[in-house]
Amino acid sequence: MQSSESYIIADKTICLSHVRLLYHRNRGSEAETVLPLHYDFDPTITGGHPIFHAQLDTYKFTKAELDRVGFRATILKPENEWLSNVRIPTACMNFGSTLLSLTADHFPRRTFEQAIR
DSSP: OEEEEEEETTTTEEEEEEEEEEEEEEETTEEEEEEEEEEEEOTTOOTTOOSEEEEEOOOOOOHHHHHHTTOOSEEEOOSSOOOTTOOEEOSOOOHHHHHHHHHHHHSOHHHHHHHTO
16 A cells, blocks of 8 residues: 545645555455555546546556565566546545545454544
8 A cells, every 4th residue: 555645734624535455366466456446535526537536557666665565576467457547436545544444344343443532
């Protein structure tokens, strides 16, 4: 997971959020891409672009980004193409809500319960 967010501290307001996730299956020294997606929040967007949305995409994490989190496998190119121009409206999925969602989905229930306290 990678997140970039901007806030107005005085107003306790989030201005922008971009969260990237890459689900993969480890295959030894390789990683098969299962679900690449990102969540966006940008209130300045107009037209048919949902303010909160998810998109499937194949963001390419740099070697430095992967090294920073200790990821050493070679990420294989997905066999299928993602419809990266489709925006799926969502609730606000910024860093905190995405992290909470990952905890609920992938950690033991007790860990999730501790995280929400």
